[in-house]
Amino acid sequence: MRGAMLQLTDLPAIADVAGPRWQAVYQALASSIRAGDWAVGTRLPAEGEVAAHYALNRHTVRRAMGLLAVDGLVVARPGRGTLVSGGPPQQVPLHPGTDLTAAFAASLEGFERRVSARDSLRAGTDRARQLGCGETDALKQTEFRILGAGLTVALCRYTRIDDRLPAFDDRLIATPSAVAALRHAGVEEVRRGDLRFGAALPDAREASLLQIAPSRPLLLVEGVLADGAGAPWLLETALLVSDRVRLSVPGGSDTAS
Secondary structure (H helix, E strand, O other), X not given: OOOOEOOHXXXXXXXXXXXXXXXXXXXHHHHHHHOOOOOOOOEOOOHHHHHHHHOOOHHHHHHHHHHHHHOOOEEEEOOOXXXXXXXXXXXXXXXXXXXXXXXXXXXXXXXXXXXXXXXEEEOHHHHHHHHOOOOOOEEEEEEEEEEEOOEEXXXXXXXXXXXXXXXXXXXXHHOOOHHHHHHHOOOOOOEEOOOEEEEEOOOHHHHHHHOOOOOOOEEEEXXXXXXXXXXXXXXXXXXXXXXXXXXXXOOOOEOOO
């Protein structure tokens, strides 16, 4: 039911227990989401429909939905309604020779990729080491917001040395594969180096794009796309919401576990 509309008949019964009715609605819906009954991206019926189904007023349902959102179990999207965001994550295998955006495009249901930033910056210590350049060298960075089933699941950034690969950003934007974009630019035998995994807290902008709380940890994935001789061309970085998408490397461990 990934990305589908939940029917009123699929809603769980609410317990007839003492206490506010909004708590009973919250507990019933939260239990179904946490049990994996509804996939990430499933759209819930409108507040008014849920209220009518349970014979409650809309304020009661709105309060329950608000707490579900605070707990990260649902997210409200303008024009899309209220979507499940705390159910089973979508699975994305990252095969050898495949970049992250290509892996997302191949595996995410309802895949969308939107340019969220195009920046110029200085390399600094870490990026200089990864790209084999000077710390003060100018870099170009393109950031994409990755969506699956209507939910933002990751931010992907591609960083390169400024004076390499003319018009590369246009190629990168035109195709959902950084490897293919590099090949089109004349880089032969593109290979992905070892990936580095870690954790990171989002800044205010990142949290807003991902529609999460700034205190919510993210999975950080970094790697370098190089040519056959081992020369680095592109630094690939992703921030993933790990309860919305689960990245795995076939033959290796589940990176989000």
